[in-house]
Amino acid sequence: AQSVTQPDIHITVSEGASLELRCNYSYGATPYLFWYVQSPGQGLQLLLKYFSGDTLVQGIKGFEAEFKRSQSSFNLRKPSVHWSDAAEYFCAVVPSGGYNKLIFGAGTRLAVHP
């Protein structure tokens, strides 16, 4: 079945530590890939997106993501986490030919310890 999987429901890291959030998708053709962040009481903000080309994508707030076709993965990374990064992170896809219909994973909630 077509799906977007974020295996980690909660992740806790210390401020200044590195971060990697996992995302796997299950679609026949490579979809468009996105990472969004949602802070409490806020709407979703786009961090970065991948359509084609270079498999390492740079986003806002120091985030990057790497597309790996062989693993059907699009993991989000940040080398040094700040306390303000505490939020919920959603991986999303637009399936090929999907008329811009975003399909979201269940999200990963990130907590940052001082």
Place this chain on the structure above:
Amino acid sequence: EAGVAQSPRYKIIEKRQSVAFWCNPISGHATLYWYQQILGQGPKLLIQFQNNGVVDDSQLPKDRFSAERLKGVDSTLKIQPAKLEDSAVYLCASSLELQETQYFGPGTRLLVL
């Protein structure tokens, strides 16, 4: 540039009552989306408009949910009658065109008692 506006931000109703949410997209954005986000889940697309026409409403529970975008600008989403399981955050998003980046509003949090 103003973002996507939604109102109200919060709504509490009893089951079987009706409720309506309003969304004003970013100026000039042709495509408008309504998503439902149940607690602990990612958002799920309910309906997608291109100008004032429906592109996708396959996941809209049409027996109780309706949406319109009469002049191709702002939109309303209605639930009538509401059920307990409709408790969720309703997010509106817009994009310049059909294949462009979606920008989200702050959402309306609905609690059905």
